[in-house]
Amino acid sequence: MSATTQLPATPPSGRAPAATTAPAPAPAPRRRRAALRSERPGVRLAAWVTVVVCGGFGLLPVYWLLATALTPRDQVFAYPPRLFPAAPTLDAFAALASNEQLFVYLRNSVVVSVITAVLSVLVSAYMGYSFSKFRYRGRRSLMYLVLASQMFPQALLLVTLYSVFSAYGLLNTYTALVLSFTTFTLPLCVWMLKGFFDTIPDELVEAARVDGASRLRIIHSIVLPLAAPGLIAAGLFAFVRGWNDFIFALTLAGPDKQTLPPGLVNTFIGEASTAWPELMAASLVVSLPVAIAFIALQKYLVGGLTAGAVKG
Amino acid sequence: MTVSEVHTTKHTESQQAPRRLSDGQFAVLLLLPGVALLAGVVLYPLVAALVTAFFEQSLVIPGRTFVGLQNIVDVLQGDFLRLLGQTLVFTVGTTVLPFVVGFALALALNTKIRGAKVLRGLMLIPWLVPGVVVSFLWMWIFNANYGVMNALLETLGLVDGPQAWLAQPGTAMGAVILAKTWQSFPWMMVMLLAGLQTVPGELHEAAEMDGAGTVRRFLAITLPHLKGIVGLVLLLEFIWNFQHFDIIYVLTGGGPAGATQTFATAVYETAFHGFDLGRAGALGLLWMVLLMGLVVVYVRFSEKGEER
Numbered sequence: 001m002s003a004t005t006q007l008p009a010t011p012p013s014g015r016a017p018a019a020t021t022a023p024a025p026a027p028a029p030r031r032r033r034a035a036l037r038s039e040r041p042g043v044r045l046a047a048w049v050t051v052v053v054c055g056g057f058g059l060l061p062v063y064w065l066l067a068t069a070l071t072p073r074d075q076v077f078a079y080p081p082r083l084f085p086a087a088p089t090l091d092a093f094a095a096l097a098s099n100e101q102l103f104v105y106l107r108n109s110v111v112v113s114v115i116t117a118v119l120s121v122l123v124s125a126y127m128g129y130s131f132s133k134f135r136y137r138g139r140r141s142l143m144y145l146v147l148a149s150q151m152f153p154q155a156l157l158l159v160t161l162y163s164v165f166s167a168y169g170l171l172n173t174y175t176a177l178v179l180s181f182t183t184f185t186l187p188l189c190v191w192m193l194k195g196f197f198d199t200i201p202d203e204l205v206e207a208a209r210v211d212g213a214s215r216l217r218i219i220h221s222i223v224l225p226l227a228a229p230g231l232i233a234a235g236l237f238a239f240v241r242g243w244n245d246f247i248f249a250l251t252l253a254g255p256d257k258q259t260l261p262p263g264l265v266n267t268f269i270g271e272a273s274t275a276w277p278e279l280m281a282a283s284l285v286v287s288l289p290v291a292i293a294f295i296a297l298q299k300y301l302v303g304g305l306t307a308g309a310v311k312g
Numbered sequence: 313m314t315v316s317e318v319h320t321t322k323h324t325e326s327q328q329a330p331r332r333l334s335d336g337q338f339a340v341l342l343l344l345p346g347v348a349l350l351a352g353v354v355l356y357p358l359v360a361a362l363v364t365a366f367f368e369q370s371l372v373i374p375g376r377t378f379v380g381l382q383n384i385v386d387v388l389q390g391d392f393l394r395l396l397g398q399t400l401v402f403t404v405g406t407t408v409l410p411f412v413v414g415f416a417l418a419l420a421l422n423t424k425i426r427g428a429k430v431l432r433g434l435m436l437i438p439w440l441v442p443g444v445v446v447s448f449l450w451m452w453i454f455n456a457n458y459g460v461m462n463a464l465l466e467t468l469g470l471v472d473g474p475q476a477w478l479a480q481p482g483t484a485m486g487a488v489i490l491a492k493t494w495q496s497f498p499w500m501m502v503m504l505l506a507g508l509q510t511v512p513g514e515l516h517e518a519a520e521m522d523g524a525g526t527v528r529r530f531l532a533i534t535l536p537h538l539k540g541i542v543g544l545v546l547l548l549e550f551i552w553n554f555q556h557f558d559i560i561y562v563l564t565g566g567g568p569a570g571a572t573q574t575f576a577t578a579v580y581e582t583a584f585h586g587f588d589l590g591r592a593g594a595l596g597l598l599w600m601v602l603l604m605g606l607v608v609v610y611v612r613f614s615e616k617g618e619e620r
Contacts, residue, residue: 041525044425047420048418050420051420055417055431057413057494057497058410058434058435058498059434059435061438061450064449064460065445065449076458077457077458079458079463079474080466081458082396083460094586099343101349115323122345123345123346123349124340124346126346128342130339130343132341134335134336136336136339144611144615146350146605147611147614148610148611149350149354151603151606152358153555153576153596153599153603154557155555155576155594155597156556156579157357157366158360158583159357159358159361159589160361160364160589161357161580162371162583163360164356164360178351180353183349183350183354186346186349186350187470193422225390243442244324244442261442261443261444265444265562269448276452276455276458282451286442286445290441290442294436301322
């Protein structure tokens with residue numbers, strides 16, 4: 001989907017992601033040292049060369065992002081570029097703070113992403129519960145249809161979605177963005193929550209039913225609290241999905257309802273001379289919530305993404 | 313139908329007469345909000361977009377005329393092959409390169425080198441940052457006048473003078489692929505590392521005792537064990553990149569002179585800058601036919617994992 005650009009819209013791989021299984025923990029230090037001795041020098045050398053080359057490819061751009069954000073504006077237009085800013089400064093961040101339009105984008109991003117997270121958790125929880133605890137005709141087909149829905153190109157959907165939202169007067173509204181984002185979180189969130197609900201024993205649900213609890217009550221008072229970690233993970237994922245989106249907010253909303261990603265493009269790209277330190281500073285700021293969400297999610301994410309796949 | 317409406321109906325119906333609903337009906341009610349969203353935001357727009365392929369229709373002028381296969385013929389006789397070629401170059405490049413980098417790193421970090429755990433975490437940064445940030449950063453790195461890429465390559469003596477990487481038809485696609493590779497390789501690394509950790513250590517120990525070298529063990533034990541996950545990550549990455557939009561659009565907008573145009577950017581441009589919905593629909597129809605083949609393979613692949 002599209003997706004990737006977002007906190008990777010990593011689809012659950014085939015099986016319901018057993019979201020709780022984290023990858024094997026690192027071996028105890030003692031065993032590690034023992035293993036080290038048995039590794040041949042050639043292997044270790046190859047490992048180090050790989051880490052330096054590929055690691056450099058991964059991390060040098062990150063350094064450049066940080067360094068540019070701290071470079072004074074008059075130093076950035078120099079060639080060859082200074083690899084270490086001579087007088088690091090936070091001026092770029094200060095310049096961002098004085099740009100009122102950026103706060104409009106920020107507010108839109110927060111509002112849209114938070115509502116998307118809440119709505120997505122609600123909708124996916126009901127759907128995931130239905131898939132997990134009931135058996136009916138067409139269940140499996142529908143599950144795979146949900147999974148496959150993320151494979152349809154968003155650029156193509158927008159061709160008519162734009163007209164649909166326009167017909168209902170929803171262009172340039174939060175509603176259009178929230179409905180779109182929520183839909184695209186469903187494949188991952190529904191499958192992830194189904195995985196969580198699968199781990200809740202049917203006997204528990206049955207027992208509550210015998211005690212006379214209604215089916216909705218069972219969901220709200222028993223199942224959802226038990227699946228709380230899953231709900232949080234799904235909510236964070238949905239938040240990030242909304243936060244990172246570019247194409248929908250670019251197309252369906254104007255400057256007063258646009259989120260940060262298209263907002264930053266509008267603000268900085270296409271100018272005669274781009275304010276690089278400010279753009280890099282803004283990039284850091286817009287990445288921060290995603291990093292925080294990821295650290296909170298890590299346990300579920302890495303396990304959830306891979307658990308279903310590794311045995312494939 | 314909006315989501316809130318669906319919610320209200322469900323609540324009132326099931327609360328007023330909870331026992332009158334069969335389990336099956338209740339299960340279907342739970343599905344309704346999600347199904348409504350999928351129908352409204354994915355299925356209807358998809359079908360409607362494909363239908364526009366057979367009409368002459370503008371984004372800004374109401375009304376449309378049925379033109380049969382004319383749009384499709386026009387696209388096929390026009391730049392379809394060029395778009396297909398460029399989309400494939402982008403897709404293959406952004407699938408193979410991240411795989412190579414991600415696999416190399418996964419293998420390296422799976423050995424017991426010091427700091428592997430910290431590095432594993434740091435390597436995820438490119439994957440975490442929003443797609444527009446990836447574009448901004450690489451736009452700056454590839455900057456023709458002040459870019460650090462030119463400085464690096466000149467120092468190494470690999471280029472004669474500063475290059476406008478993103479503005480030259482010959483280099484733009486490579487530059488875009490490199491930026492996308494930077495974003496994608498961590499995901500490959502995480503998936504492959506997880507796969508590597510399921511390779512039983514005893515197998516390696518036994519083989520080593522029998523005198524099998526590192527390369528031999530890699531080919532005979534590690535690779536066969538990873539077959540499933542390698543197939544999955546390559547397939548998924550291919551499907552995603554086949555429709556990737558953000559990084560291409562922000563970095564080059566499909567330019568220069570259409571050199572980085574793919575199906576995704578071409579459909580978008582045609583609809584929202586050219587206002588030609590019929591042509592966009594026709595491009596999209598051909599694009600979907602190719603994509604559906606891939607999606608069918610993916611669902612088959614997933615089902616194989618599910619049925620046990």
